[in-house]
Structures are given as structure tokens and as C-alpha cells.
Amino acid sequence: MFQGIGVVVQAYGLTLALVRIWHLQNLKVLVVPVLIFLAAYTCRQLCDVAKDRCATDRADAIVAELRPSIQDKVFSLGPSALARRGTGSAVTMLVDGLDQVRTYVLTVLPKMMDLIFIPLIVLVVVWTQDAGSGLILLLMLPLLIFFMVILGLAARDRSSRQYAQFRKLNTRFMDTVLGLPTLKMLGIDKEYEDEIYSVSDRFRKRTMSVIRVAMTSTFALDFFATLAIAIMAVFLGNNLINAKVELFPALLALILAPEYFMPIRQFGDDFHATLNGKNALDDIADMLAQPEPKRMEELDWSGWKEDSHLRLEGIDFAYPGPKPVESSASAGAQMDAMAKSESQKTSKKSRKRKSSIVQGGNGGAVSAESGSTAPQGTAVEAVADSRISESEEGSQEQPLALSGLDFNLHGFSKVAIVGRSGAGKSTLMDLLAGFDQPKAGTIDLDGHQLEHCNVAAWQRHISYIPQNPFIFHGTVSDNIRFYNQEADDAQVARAADRAGLTDWLTTLPDGLGTQIGEGNRGISGGQAQRIALARGILDPSREILFFDEPTAHLDIETEYDLKQTLLPIMDGHLVVLATHRLHWLANMDWVIMLEHGRIVAQGDPRELIGQGGPLDALIDEMGGNQIADYQQD
Numbered sequence: 227m228f229q230g231i232g233v234v235v236q237a238y239g240l241t242l243a244l245v246r247i248w249h250l251q252n253l254k255v256l257v258v259p260v261l262i263f264l265a266a267y268t269c270r271q272l273c274d275v276a277k278d279r280c281a282t283d284r285a286d287a288i289v290a291e292l293r294p295s296i297q298d299k300v301f302s303l304g305p306s307a308l309a310r311r312g313t314g315s316a317v318t319m320l321v322d323g324l325d326q327v328r329t330y331v332l333t334v335l336p337k338m339m340d341l342i343f344i345p346l347i348v349l350v351v352v353w354t355q356d357a358g359s360g361l362i363l364l365l366m367l368p369l370l371i372f373f374m375v376i377l378g379l380a381a382r383d384r385s386s387r388q389y390a391q392f393r394k395l396n397t398r399f400m401d402t403v404l405g406l407p408t409l410k411m412l413g414i415d416k417e418y419e420d421e422i423y424s425v426s427d428r429f430r431k432r433t434m435s436v437i438r439v440a441m442t443s444t445f446a447l448d449f450f451a452t453l454a455i456a457i458m459a460v461f462l463g464n465n466l467i468n469a470k471v472e473l474f475p476a477l478l479a480l481i482l483a484p485e486y487f488m489p490i491r492q493f494g495d496d497f498h499a500t501l502n503g504k505n506a507l508d509d510i511a512d513m514l515a516q517p518e519p520k521r522m523e524e525l526d527w528s529g530w531k532e533d534s535h536l537r538l539e540g541i542d543f544a545y546p547g548p549k550p551v552e553s554s555a556s557a558g559a560q561m562d563a564m565a566k567s568e569s570q571k572t573s574k575k576s577r578k579r580k581s582s583i584v585q586g587g588n589g590g591a592v593s594a595e596s597g598s599t600a601p602q603g604t605a606v607e608a609v610a611d612s613r614i615s616e617s618e619e620g621s622q623e624q625p626l627a628l629s630g631l632d633f634n635l636h637g638f639s640k641v642a643i644v645g646r647s648g649a650g651k652s653t654l655m656d657l658l659a660g661f662d663q664p665k666a667g668t669i670d671l672d673g674h675q676l677e678h679c680n681v682a683a684w685q686r687h688i689s690y691i692p693q694n695p696f697i698f699h700g701t702v703s704d705n706i707r708f709y710n711q712e713a714d715d716a717q718v719a720r721a722a723d724r725a726g727l728t729d730w731l732t733t734l735p736d737g738l739g740t741q742i743g744e745g746n747r748g749i750s751g752g753q754a755q756r757i758a759l760a761r762g763i764l765d766p767s768r769e770i771l772f773f774d775e776p777t778a779h780l781d782i783e784t785e786y787d788l789k790q791t792l793l794p795i796m797d798g799h800l801v802v803l804a805t806h807r808l809h810w811l812a813n814m815d816w817v818i819m820l821e822h823g824r825i826v827a828q829g830d831p832r833e834l835i836g837q838g839g840p841l842d843a844l845i846d847e848m849g850g851n852q853i854a855d856y857q858q859d
């Protein structure tokens with residue numbers, strides 16, 4: 227508003243000075259118009275500063291409000307939902323996304339204020355000076371807005387695709403970097419490097435396409451604004467020659483004309499430049515709107531005892547969408563990718579054409595030809611894009627990943643969950659840990675009826691030892707104190723000793739005080755498992771031990787050593803162990819065998835093995851004599 231008035235007053239001062247010079251008046255009479263001009267100019271600059279400050283405050287406030295909301299949402303959505311979105315995607319949102327939102331608010335907000343007031347005020351003033359000029363300005367406005375909207379919509383579409391590509395690039399890059407050791411080990415790092423290159427290249431093309439539309443839009447807006455001013459100049463010049471209008475109003479209208487179009491042009495330019503911020507804002511709003519899994523904070527349950535039970539009946543579970551493509555560098559996925567890449571190498575030789583790997587839905591890989599003549603927007607791109615939208619929509623009805631499960635965990639028993647790859651072992655572990663929630667069925671925990679296992683009291687009694695325990699940056703002691711920050715040094719040392727870490731610790735320069743984790747001393751898979759184990763030992767209130775393939779990546783000697791450490795620790799705990807390594811069955815009290823999400827056998831392994839049932843078939847398939855070998859120990 228003030229800025230609009232400033233624009234008019236500034237133009238008034240300038241016009242007055244020019245008219246007086248034209249009439250060859252004394253220089254002294256220029257003082258007042260020049261002062262008016264300078265005052266209005268200063269006022270405009272001050273308005274700009276104030277406006278920028280307001281916008282900065284608003285942008286900072288929005289980001290300050292969004293950041294903790296996103297963080298809270300990430301925690302309340304839990305690991306499963308996060309994995310479905312892709313780690314890179316969440317990081318993109320928290321780092322780049324918020325920066326882009328800030329730029330968007332900072333740039334677009336002041337321009338929107340200008341857009342509302344300045345053209346209106348200028349139009350009224352020009353109309354009062356010369357109705358014909360006012361009419362030209364008024365008629366040109368819809369044309370400009372029409373082009374702005376048309377090109378804006380085109381840019382928005384392209385920008386949405388560019389943002390999706392940006393998310394994909396971040397996720398793919400992050401997953402590949404995290405999985406680099408495995409990829410290198412499997413010898414498929416080069417193919418993933420090519421894949422990153424091709425994703426970046428698609429991102430570059432998308433960016434160029436957005437820039438092209440933005441340039442066209444700028445050109446169109448500038449062209450029509452200049453054309454309008456030129457028509458006005460001709461029209462006013464003609465009227466001046468024919469003495470139909472005075473010099474002052476004609477000059478004032480002409481000087482004000484560019485100011486009339488300026489906010490629209492600037493808004494158009496900045497709108498394109500900040501579309502990514504708008505997309506990031508939409509993405510954030512979408513994530514914040516996601517329904518949160520139900521969680522029970524209060525439950526009067528004091529922990530797992532000798533006579534405790536967890537009874538699950540009729541449990542069904544379906545994932546909300548297809549398995550995400552983006553978090554693809556998991557070891558299983560890489561194994562599949564390796565198998566696929568091997569077969570591709572063979573076919574590549576015969577076809578002598580280059581094919582790129584696009585990770586497939588269930589951790590598999592699909593290949594798409596991208597020969598040297600592939601045009602822009604190839605099949606690879608189309609496949610990749612359709613996959614992005616599929617995984618982002620995530621609304622398709624999914625088959626049940628677990629169906630009609632009935633089983634009972636009781637006392638300090640050791641329960642193995644076995645089955646072929648994709649049978650549902652990890653899904654069941656996630657369900658028991660409360661990361662996911664069943665679609666149907668009942669859960670009874672010591673007489674408490676639960677809808678799901680996302681129950682704080684239950685989770686506080688679980689120790690989780692995954693395949694690759696997370697070792698964070700810090701000392702060995704810090705890492706062991708994970709569940710129990712209060713533990714003193716002697717307790718930590720005892721837990722480390724029970725977990726079998728003492729021999730290794732004596733070889734370290736600072737023992738328990740040695741820095742490990744990212745950027746520090748590397749540790750082996752077995753050592754990481756033992757640290758995870760020590761975490762559980764250090765907190766005696768965690769009487770439930772969840773193991774997800776605890777020895778899957780270890781060599782046979784390390785696996786054997788770790789197993790000898792684990793077995794005594796398992797006593798006095800409820801143990802749930804998901805594994806492919808069937809030698810564990812010899813040490814388990816109960817086995818649950820899954821096939822396509824259903825329980826096909828359960829019972830005491832000693833009774834089930836040798837009955838010729840599905841478990842025997844699985845043992846045969848997986849090289850069953852390993853059980854006998856271990857039983858001899």
C-alpha cells in the first residue's frame with residue numbers, strides 16, 4: 227500500500243521536474259520536485275527493507291514451526307513408514323526441502339503484497355490522468371495474467387516431476403552410499419554408479435525443462451508489458467501532437483506504466499524460480515497429514531516374567547503400498563540385484579547393448595534398454611517415473627503380507643521364526659516390535675487386550691539385535707550405554723565382558739573409551755553384534771530379546787563364537803529370533819514356520835523335524851545337515 231503510494235509520488239516528482247525542465251524554467255523550481263522524488267524513493271526503499279524483514283521473520287517462523295513438526299512426525303510414523311518413504315526422502319525434506327520452503331516464502335510473499343496494491347493504485351492514478359492510457363493498461367492485464375497462468379501451469383507440472391526426480395536422486399544416492407561396502411563387495415558398485423549418473427542426468431534434463439518454461443514465461447511477460455508501454459507511448463504521443471492531452475498527465479502516465487507491470491513480471495519470474503519450494507511445502511504438508519499409527523503410552527504392565535504370555539490370534543497384516551523402490555541398497559536387494567546383474571551380463575554379451583538397472587519392486591531388478599540412440603524421455607525414464615508415482619501414491623490394495631496368524635509366546639522360551647525369503651519373517655518381527663499394526667486379529671499380553679504392539683510399556687522391555695546394529699559416533703562405552711545411560715563404568719565393563727568383547731577391548735588403545743562409529747575406528751560385524759548384545763545385557767529390565775538374522779553376515783567361525791556367547795545370555799529371556807540359519811533350531815524351544823505370510827508349521831523343533839512336513843522340506847532346501855553339525859557341539 228505505502229509502496230504503491232511511494233511509486234506514484236516518486237513518478238509525480240520526476241514528471242514535475244521533467245515538465246519544468248521542458249518549459250525551461252529556472253533551476254530553483256526543480257528543488258521541490260527533486261525533494262519529492264528523493265523522499266518518495268527513500269520511502270520505497272524503507273518499505274522494501276520492512277517488507278523483506280517481515281517476510282524473513284515469517285519464513286523463519288514457518289521453518290522453525292515445520293522442522294520440529296517434521297521431526298515429531300518422523301518419530302511418530304516410525305521406522306516402517308520412514309523406510310517406505312525412503313531415508314533420503316526424509317533427509318531431503320528436513321534439509322533441502324525446508325531451505326526451499328524458506329526461499330519460497332521469502333521471495334513470493336513480498337511479491338504477492340506488491341501484486342495486490344501497486345497495479346491497482348497505479349491504474350487509478352493513470353486513469354485519472356488519461357482515461358485512454360488507463361484503458362490500455364487495463365486491457366493488457368488479462369493478457370499478461372493469461373500467459374502467466376498458462377506458462378505457470380506448464381512450469382508447475384514440470385517442476386513437480388523435477389522435484390520427484392530430486393527426491394529420487396537423493397534417496398538413491400543416500401541408499402547407495404550407505405550400501406557402498408556391500409555393493410563393492412558384490413562387484414556391482416559400477417552399475418550403481420551408472421544408475422546414479424543416469425538419475426542425475428534425468429534430474430538435469432528436468433531442471434533444464436523447467437528453466438526453458440521459466441524463460442519462455444519471462445519472455446512472454448516482458449514482451450506483452452513492453453508492447454503495452456509502446457502502444458501507450460504511441461497513443462500518448464499522438465494525443466500530445468493533436469493537443470488532446472497536456473504534457474504532465476501524459477508523461478506521468480508513461481512513467482507509471484512500467485511500474486504497473488513490474489510486480490506481475492517479478493511475481494512470474496520468482497514464482498518459477500521458487501516452484502521447488504512450493505513442491506517441498508506440498509510434500510511436507512502431505513507427510514504431516516499422514517495418519518499416525520496408534521500408540522499406547524500407558525499400560526499397567528510391569529514386564530515379562532516366567533509366567534507371562536503374548537497371545538496373537540487371527541492376525542492379518544497388509545502393507546499400505548507396494549514395496550518401495552527407492553530404499554534399494556539393502557543387503558537382500560543387493561543380493562537380488564547381483565543375481566540379476568549376473569544374468570544381465572550374460573545377455574549383455576550376446577546382445578552387445580548397454581542396459582541399465584532399475585531396482586524392482588520386491589528388491590529385484592528390472593532392466594530397461596537404453597541404447598545410444600535413446601531419445602530424451604526414454605522407456606527407462608518412463609518406467610522410473612511410473613515407479614515413483616506408484617510408490618508415492620501407495621494407495622493400491624495390497625495382498626496380505628501376514629494372514630490368519632495364531633501363536634503364543636510364553637515365559638522365557640526361545641522361539642525361532644523361519645521361512646523362505648519373502649515369507650514374512652521381518653514383517654512379523656516389525657509387528658511384534660510395534661513398528662506396524664495388524665489389520666485384524668487380537669493380541670493378549672498377560673490379560674491386557676491390545677490392538678497392536680506399539681505400546682510403550684511393552685517396547686521398554688525389548689532389546690533388539692538386528693543384522694547390522696547401528697553403531698553411532700562415540701566411544702565403545704557410549705554405544706553400550708544405549709538403553710541405560712545411567713550405568714557406571716564397572717557395569718558397562720561387566721556387560722562388555724559377558725557379550726565377549728573383552729579380548730577385543732584389550733587390543734584397543736583406549737579400551738572402552740575408544741572412539742568408534744562414522745569417521746572413527748571401524749569395527750567388524752561380529753563386534754557390532756556383540757556391542758548390541760552388551761546394550762541389552764546392561765539393561766536387565768529388557769527381558770525380551772528380538773534377533774533379526776543376528777549371524778547372517780558373519781563368517782562361520784565368528785558366527786560360532788557369537789552363538790556361544792549368545793546362548794547363555796538368552797536364558798532367562800523371551801527370545802524371538804528370525805533366521806535363515808536353521809542350525810539355530812537345535813537351541814530353540816519353539817519354531818514358527820511361515821510361508822507366503824501364513825503359518826504352515828509350528829511346534830517344538832525336536833518334534834517337528836523328521837515328520838516329513840514343511841519344516842523338513844525347508845531344511846532340505848537350505849542344506850539341512852548344518853543342524854546336525856551344531857547339535858553335536
Ligand SMILES: Nc1ncnc2c1ncn2[C@@H]1O[C@H](COP(=O)(O)OP(=O)(O)OP(=O)(O)O)[C@@H](O)[C@H]1O
Pocket residue numbers: 309310545546547548549550558588627645646647648649650651652653654
Ligand atoms: N515395506 C514394504 N512394503 C510393501 N511390501 C513389503 C514391504 N516389506 C516387505 N514387503 C512384502 O511383504 C512380504 C514379506 O516380506 P518380509 O520382508 O517380511 O519377508 P522375509 O521373510 O523377512 O524375507 P527375507 O528373509 O528375504 O528378509 C514380501 O512379499 C515383501 O515383498
